Amino acid sequence: MSETGFITLALSPSVVNRALKVAFMVGTLLALINHVDAVLVGTFALKNFIQVVLSYLVPYAVSTYSAVHALQQAARKTQ
Numbered sequence: 001m002s003e004t005g006f007i008t009l010a011l012s013p014s015v016v017n018r019a020l021k022v023a024f025m026v027g028t029l030l031a032l033i034n035h036v037d038a039v040l041v042g043t044f045a046l047k048n049f050i051q052v053v054l055s056y057l058v059p060y061a062v063s064t065y066s067a068v069h070a071l072q073q074a075a076r077k078t079q
Contacts, residue, residue, distance in 0.1 A: 004075065009068040019063040027056030 009015060031052045038044045 023060035026059035
């Protein structure tokens, strides 16, 4: 039974493109919700920057994991 590896699937163009779209939409929403006050008041600092980066990385990781898991499950069902 040959199963495509997690990294191979995670780096496939279709998974990356979908994860980037999800990360952009969700990350932007999270960043606005959590940091718009710091931007408007002018107190945006390195701490805020790191949090904004995480606001994009977490949805990317979750989307990638979900897509890879779904692809692996679908492959198992067809074998």
